[in-house]
Structure formats: structure tokens, C-alpha cells
Amino acid sequence: MLTDQLKAQIRSVHQRIKTALPNYQSRPGQNHLVAEMAKIVAGTYHRTERIGLIEAGTGTGKSLAYMLAVIPYALAQKKKVVIATATVALQEQLVNKDLPFFQQHSKLLFEFSLVKGRQRYACIERVRQQQKHPELFATAADAAFDWQTLLDSWQQRKWLGDRDTLATPLPETLWQRIVADPLHCGKADRRHMHCPFHLARAEVSSADVLVVNHALLLADLSGGNSILPPPDETLYIIDEAHHLPDSAREFFAAQAQLTHNSIWLEKAAKTIQQLITLLPATVMKELLRFDDSCNELNSLLKPVERCVTEFKPRWFNDKTEFRFADAALPKLLQQQAEQLAQVSQKALSQVEKIQQQLQENITGQQIPLKQSMALLQELSYLRQKIEQQQALWQLYAAEQSKNVYQARWVELQNQSQYVVGHACPLGVAGKLEQLLFNDAFAVILCSATLTALNSFQYIKYDLGLSQFDSVQTLQVVSPFAYAEKGEIVIPKMQSEPTEQAYTDELVSLLPQYLPENQASLVLFASYWQMQQVAEALRKKGFSLLVQGEASRQALLQLHGDNCKHKRTSILFGTQSFSEGLDLPGKLLTNLVITKLPFAVPTSPLEEALAEAITKKGGNAFLQLTIPATSKKLVQACGRLLRQEQDEGRIVILDRRLVTKSYGTAMLNALPPFRRQIEY
Structure with a gap:
């Protein structure tokens, strides 16, 4: 529990921070965040399940809030703090700005370190x-x-x-x-x-606060905590937590070549022969075992290649990817999977031992440097190839007949030369529950967009938190005066965004919504449509800064120069410009969203997720697509007001917000801007 002494300490630290911050304004939302986070980690709500899902809107000061709530308590309990983020930008902000400021003005004695792979x-x-x-x-x-x-x-x-x-x-x-x-x-x-x-790594052991990315956190948890402290000794803050399920899916996925494997396996045989002449006799037995494993792997992969070559014309008729419906592999691949997983695992442990032996002989200068360095590089390459095979066949060997847990597909790569097999878990709830939530001392998951359609249920399900009864959820709205500072305009459109006439209508309508001497950002759902509209508007005399025509940094630099000299500046961008783009003040006063950012389920993973929901009698559009689109729309609208004094308008050129049944729920999930709906 939070002792009176600790509460007093948090209050006094907060007071020192307020005094040190230039132009500090009291934020009731931030005070609420600090109090609730501190109660969650201290076990006020539940003695063992100390987990919080916290959505904190732009401007609430969540980074400072979680430092205030968690670091004093962790130091008092002699626990470590791990802050995991999804983007390099936030890691750099924490390590170069937020944590040094907090360390200096809080007067708390603690060390922090950025941990990278x-x-x-x-x-x-x-x-x-x-x-x-x-x-x-x-x-x-x-x-x-x-x-x-x-x-x-x-x-x-x-x-x-x-x-x-x-x-x-x-x-x-x-x-x-x-x-x-x-x-x-x-x-x-x-x-x-x-x-x-x-x-x-020496810094890691002495640091009290460790900053990592989601991928490193997952790698360390699944690898037995070789870098970070054990979960039961750690208070985790997962920032940008809406990315964690996707980061985990990516981490636990696998891919490997299904064809042309004999090339590197035959090369392995030559490498083994060279090693036999170089290394001492004590390593001979391991080298011969490794040679046997490579031969066995080669003989198991040859029928796989024949099978894949036979199916190739059917799979890749007019595309480069083919997904196995219900994750059902061709019979031969399914039959070989378990044995291939076992043999590649055996080969992997053998190659690791041989690499170790070779390294020891190099260190002891017992063998010529030139030869040994080349061989060490060869072994590293071999190990990487075997690791890929092991990971893929391990996933392919998992039973999928009753319930489908994976997306499985094949892809043509390298100008259609190779066929690569892929496997990706559909859900990571079980993994996150087992590796993180079951054992962690406390976990705070926060983001500006954790809810979908104003509900935490989607993210709870994705993260594996549905089983935990005592998860605390909290929404702290942004302190911005949305109704005073901005409005959402939905102009009357004649065509649906799915119709061909829509692009032409965009070209004729957009000029009305690109005011002179202002900063505009126009977001598109498709790269192709952005280019079509840009070309047409340039013919009408518009000067545009278009994503892809220069680096992001160069475009933003040009945009900044235009704004500085009070010139009209119009940025065109796609989905990647709708998240993590910070354009405060006069850098953005006019945001145009051309159409709702529906993700077409074109990737094999998205198709498989939709298929699994449908198979269970659900509606993939309502359960998957609508919540995901709502979240993306909130993120896109979040580009407009970045500071309390900012103002401007958002124009959404998609009539579905008014004409479709889901439109009202999507509008109500947006910040409370004034609305001007021209229907």
C-alpha cells in the first residue's frame, strides 16, 4: 500500500517539478493519472494483480505522470522500473530530455539507462x-x-x-x-x-530505470531475462501500448526459404571439411555430428522443394503471396514439419558449439587468422539459416485442425526465384499472459489511443488481459478546449469513397479546403490516390510537399520554412503521417482526412484474422475492421491540436460518417470538437 510518507514524497517531488517547469499550468488530469497509477502499482486495488490500462489524451503529461507515480515507489520497494516504448523517437525523448529533467529536479537518487539489442x-x-x-x-x-x-x-x-x-x-x-x-x-x-x-550492459546492472523497445522486452522475457531484471522484481511501464500486440505478433512470427536450400547446405559440407583440417581432434566428433544433421536436413528439405515447385503455378498465378486457408498446409509439408523442427534444432545446438570452439582457437591464436575469420563468418551465416528453418518448422508443426491459431502463407521473393514460407500467430494473448502479466510485480499500459469506439474490451482481448478480473482501466481526457479551439467539418459529397468518381470529386472539392497562408496536412488512405490528386492539383497551380518525393525529414524542414515565412504550405501524406507526426502551433491549422482509414484485409495475417472470426460465427467487419479504423481516425485527428494554445479545423471528406450505421459511433469516439455536418 502507499504509505503516508510515500504520498508526501510524491507530492513534494511533484511540487519541485512544477516549480522547475517553465510556464507550468496545473493539470487536474495529470494529478488524477499520478494518483491512480500510484495506487495500481502499490496494490491498493489488488494485492497481486497490479495491472492498469490507461488512456491519456494529448497534453495530459503522461510521461511525467508515470515517472512521478512509479519511480518513488519502486525505489522505496527496491524494485526496478522498465519503460518499454514502440518508437525510437519516444525512447530518445525519455533518455535525453524527460528522465534527466526528472532526475535533476526530483532530487531522487536513481540511475537510468537506455537498453538496446x-x-x-x-x-x-x-x-x-x-x-x-x-x-x-x-x-x-x-x-x-x-x-x-x-x-x-x-x-x-x-x-x-x-x-x-x-x-x-x-x-x-x-x-x-x-x-x-x-x-x-x-x-x-x-x-x-x-x-x-x-x-x-554494465550500466544496466546498476540502473534503476531501464528504457527499452517492445521487441527487446519481448526477446528478454521469452529468453529467460538475460538482460532485464526478473518480472517479479520489476514495475513495467508499457508506453504506446496499442502497438504491443502487433510487436508481439511480429516477434513470434517466423519465415524461411522452402526452395534452394541445398545451395547453402552443400556449402556447409565444404565448410565442415575445412574445419576438420583446422580444429583439434577433440572437436572432430561434433563436426561429424553436424555434418550428419546437415545431410539429414538436406534430405528432408528436398521433397519439400519438389512439392512447392509442383504447387507454384497454382499458388502464384497472378500474385506473389498465397495464404493457406485455415492454416492447412499441403500434406507433405505437414508430415515433414515435426521432423524438420527436431533436426534443425539439433543442428542449431551443434553449430553453436562449433562456433564456440573456433572462437576459442582464434583467441588462443592457434590457427591462421585469415582462414578462421572467413570460416567464422560462414558459420554465422549457417547458424542464421538453420535458426530460420527451426523457427518456421516449429510453428508449422503445431496442430491447427480443431482451432486455427496461426496465419500461414508462402511468398515469391528475389524476382520470383525463391519461395519463402511464413507463419505468424493470430493472437499473442496467451504468450503475453504467460511471459509478462502472470509474473510481473506491476504493469502500467498507457497510450493516447488504447480504446476503440470508447471501449477497452478490444485491447484487453488482444493483450491477454480478459482473464484478469482486477485490471484497472482509466480514461483521462486531454485538457485541450476542443470545442473552442477547433471544429470538424464534413462537407456534402456526391460519391462514396469506394466509387471511381471519388478521386475526381476530391480534385474538384479539395481546393476549397486548402486556405492560403496556412499550414495544411492532407491524409490519404492510398498512396496511388495521393499521387493522382497531387498530379491534378499541381496542374491547377498548387505547390505541394508530397510524401515519397523527399525524405520525411526534408519535407518537414521545407514545411517549417514555409510556415516561418507565412507562406501557404500543403503536406500530402498517407497512414504513416497520421501517427507520431508532431506539428504544433502554426505548423498545422488545417487537417484534411480524405477518407476513413479502413485497412483492406489484403495481408495474409489480416485475411486469416478475419477468417478465424467468421469461422466462430462472428462478424469480422464489426469486430475487427470498425474498431481498428476508429482507432486510426482518432490518431489522425490527434495531429491537429498538439499544445493547449493550438487551434484549427479538421475536414473529413468521407460521407460514410453520416450515411453508415457505424458512422455515429466513430464520430462519438473523436475528441469533442465543434461539428459542422453539411448533410
Whole structure:
């Protein structure tokens, strides 16, 4: 429970923060957030189920609220805090701005650290090897790369040894040569003790607050907490929590080649022969076992390739993807799945042992560097291929006949050369329940858009929280004076957005809603339609900044310059511009949404989700499409007012908000702007 002493501490910290914040205005919503979050994590509502779902509108100050509510309590209980976000932008804001400010003015004694995956760090020893022996690694195209400058930047601390602080981004091929993978960059080797990855991980153990992304959190939970503290010792804050189900689906999905596998497996045989001549006799038995596993894998994959080749014309008649209805694989693939999962698992543990042995021999300088480095790279490539096979066949082996739990499909890749198999879980509720919610000390899940159609039931179901009776839900509305500061206009349209005439009507109607000397953002549901409208309006003399014609950063820079000089500025964008785009003040006063952002269930995963709902007697459009579209519309409308003093209007050119039965519910889920409906 929250002691009086702790309540007093939170109040005094809050007071110090208020005093330090320039132009601070009291926010009742933020006070409510702090009080409720503190009660949830302290077990006021339930002694063991300390879980909160919190929707906090724009401007409520939720980042500061969760720091105030959670950090003092965690320090008092000697627990760790893990803040997980979906975007790099929010991680950077927390680590570079919010947490340093809170640490300085709260007077609380705590350390914080940004935790990134190993693949975001370089191994300095590998950079030195590249610089010393370019002939061992370089192809003619990138032999001229200046590794010495990179080493100098590291020595001078201008570069922190990670991919995100590189002055100039490295191409993927070059980055892979210096990435801190566990084989090349072992802490036991003295040369690697001061590598960026190990220095960063040393910070983790001493930090009280850890900032991670959703993917790293999921990887650590499913890998047995090798980086982050155990769940029962941790208070989790999952920010941007509406992304967590999709992040989890992506994390637990798998893909691997179903054709042309004999190429890399035959190459494996040659690598094994070279290793036999190089490594000591003690490793011989493991090498021969690995050779047997590769042969077995090859013989199991050959009939798979024949089967896939036979089906290829039927699957890919006029498209590059084919989904297996009800996740039912062709008979041969289903029969081979379990054995392939077992053999690839065996091969995986063998290749790991061989990599370890080779690394030890390199460290001990017992074998020539040139040969061993090339072989180590070969083994890394082999391991990656086997890992992919193991993950895919593990999912393909899971029983799906009574209930379908996966989306399964095949795809043509690399100019139709390869056929790649895919599997993705339809739901991740069980995984999240098991890995996170069952064991966590406390979990606060927050976002500006957690509800769909003003209900938490959809996100509860997606996250696996339907089983928990004591989950606290809270909606804190934005402090913005929506009715005073903005309005929603729904002009009368003649055509439905699904009709061909709609694009022409957009072209004729849009000029009325693009005022001069103002900043406009026009959001489109399709890239093709955006280009068609842009081309037509340019012919009418409009100057436009169109997504895809320059980088996002360059477009926003040009937009900012236009606004600064009070020139008309019109940004055209698609779905990615409707979330996470911050255009405060005069940078956006006129938002136009051309049509409701319905996601057409074209991806195999969306099709499979809709199929599973229909099979259970549900209505996929009502249960899946409408809530998802409502949430996206709320996010899109959230672009307009970013600060309390902002004002403007939203124009929605989609008559379905008025003519369809679901329109009223969607409108009522939006912030309470004034409405002007011209029907």
C-alpha cells in the first residue's frame, strides 16, 4: 500500500517539478493519472494483480505522470522500473530530455539507462581487424572505407560505438562486419572487455530505470531475462501500448526459404571439411555430428522443394503471396514439419558449439587468422539459416485442425526465384499472459489511443488481459478546449469513397479546403490516390510537399520554412503521417482526412484474422475492421491540436460518417470538437 510518507514524497517531488517547469499550468488530469497509477502499482486495488490500462489524451503529461507515480515507489520497494516504448523517437525523448529533467529536479537518487539489442552495437575489436586487414574482408566496392576515422571517433567519444550515433549511417553489409555478435565479442576475452556492448550492459546492472523497445522486452522475457531484471522484481511501464500486440505478433512470427536450400547446405559440407583440417581432434566428433544433421536436413528439405515447385503455378498465378486457408498446409509439408523442427534444432545446438570452439582457437591464436575469420563468418551465416528453418518448422508443426491459431502463407521473393514460407500467430494473448502479466510485480499500459469506439474490451482481448478480473482501466481526457479551439467539418459529397468518381470529386472539392497562408496536412488512405490528386492539383497551380518525393525529414524542414515565412504550405501524406507526426502551433491549422482509414484485409495475417472470426460465427467487419479504423481516425485527428494554445479545423471528406450505421459511433469516439455536418 502507499504509505503516508510515500504520498508526501510524491507530492513534494511533484511540487519541485512544477516549480522547475517553465510556464507550468496545473493539470487536474495529470494529478488524477499520478494518483491512480500510484495506487495500481502499490496494490491498493489488488494485492497481486497490479495491472492498469490507461488512456491519456494529448497534453495530459503522461510521461511525467508515470515517472512521478512509479519511480518513488519502486525505489522505496527496491524494485526496478522498465519503460518499454514502440518508437525510437519516444525512447530518445525519455533518455535525453524527460528522465534527466526528472532526475535533476526530483532530487531522487536513481540511475537510468537506455537498453538496446546487441545488434545495435559495434565490436571495436572487429573494427580494428577491418582496419588492420582490409584484404581479409573487403570487396572491391567497399575496400576504401575509412575504418580509422571510426576508431578515432570512438577514442574521442564522438561516437558511442552504436549504430544510432554514427555520424554517417553505414550500409548493412559494412555494419554486419563489425556488429557485436556473441561469437566475436565475448566478455571473457580481455580485448572485448571495453567494447560498447559490454560497457552498455554494465550500466544496466546498476540502473534503476531501464528504457527499452517492445521487441527487446519481448526477446528478454521469452529468453529467460538475460538482460532485464526478473518480472517479479520489476514495475513495467508499457508506453504506446496499442502497438504491443502487433510487436508481439511480429516477434513470434517466423519465415524461411522452402526452395534452394541445398545451395547453402552443400556449402556447409565444404565448410565442415575445412574445419576438420583446422580444429583439434577433440572437436572432430561434433563436426561429424553436424555434418550428419546437415545431410539429414538436406534430405528432408528436398521433397519439400519438389512439392512447392509442383504447387507454384497454382499458388502464384497472378500474385506473389498465397495464404493457406485455415492454416492447412499441403500434406507433405505437414508430415515433414515435426521432423524438420527436431533436426534443425539439433543442428542449431551443434553449430553453436562449433562456433564456440573456433572462437576459442582464434583467441588462443592457434590457427591462421585469415582462414578462421572467413570460416567464422560462414558459420554465422549457417547458424542464421538453420535458426530460420527451426523457427518456421516449429510453428508449422503445431496442430491447427480443431482451432486455427496461426496465419500461414508462402511468398515469391528475389524476382520470383525463391519461395519463402511464413507463419505468424493470430493472437499473442496467451504468450503475453504467460511471459509478462502472470509474473510481473506491476504493469502500467498507457497510450493516447488504447480504446476503440470508447471501449477497452478490444485491447484487453488482444493483450491477454480478459482473464484478469482486477485490471484497472482509466480514461483521462486531454485538457485541450476542443470545442473552442477547433471544429470538424464534413462537407456534402456526391460519391462514396469506394466509387471511381471519388478521386475526381476530391480534385474538384479539395481546393476549397486548402486556405492560403496556412499550414495544411492532407491524409490519404492510398498512396496511388495521393499521387493522382497531387498530379491534378499541381496542374491547377498548387505547390505541394508530397510524401515519397523527399525524405520525411526534408519535407518537414521545407514545411517549417514555409510556415516561418507565412507562406501557404500543403503536406500530402498517407497512414504513416497520421501517427507520431508532431506539428504544433502554426505548423498545422488545417487537417484534411480524405477518407476513413479502413485497412483492406489484403495481408495474409489480416485475411486469416478475419477468417478465424467468421469461422466462430462472428462478424469480422464489426469486430475487427470498425474498431481498428476508429482507432486510426482518432490518431489522425490527434495531429491537429498538439499544445493547449493550438487551434484549427479538421475536414473529413468521407460521407460514410453520416450515411453508415457505424458512422455515429466513430464520430462519438473523436475528441469533442465543434461539428459542422453539411448533410
